[in-house]
Amino acid sequence: MAKFKDLYRVLGVPPRSHFRDIEESYWEQAHALRLQPTRKAAQRLKTLNEAYETLSSPQKRAAYDARWRQHDEGGDGRARPGMLQSFVNLLGKAFRPD
Secondary structure, three states, rough: OOOOHHHHHHOOOOOOOOHHHHHHHHHHHHHHHHHHOOHHHHHHHHHHHHHHHHOHHHHHHHHHHHHHHHHOOOOOOOOOOOOOEHHHHHEEEEEEOO
16 A cells, blocks of 8 residues: 655645645745755655645545545544643653643
8 A cells, every 4th residue: 555645744734724825835845946956856846746736626635635534543443642642641640631
């Protein structure tokens, strides 16, 4: 199975971002990469283009969001603990924030 790419992280925007925020982030990063003639920059630009193409189309974004949520839940339907819950699990009940 191919490794799942978090396209929101690629573009540096939160998952509930408006289209304008996605577009702005894409153009800022693409413009910066255009000035760097390296293979690494070309690969990064290719990844940015893929992310922008997927997240700019409402249909493709809806399909991606469904896969993203499934991946974010761990793929087995159970939600992963949040960061706060992870710290509570790590530190024990003495540090419970309630």
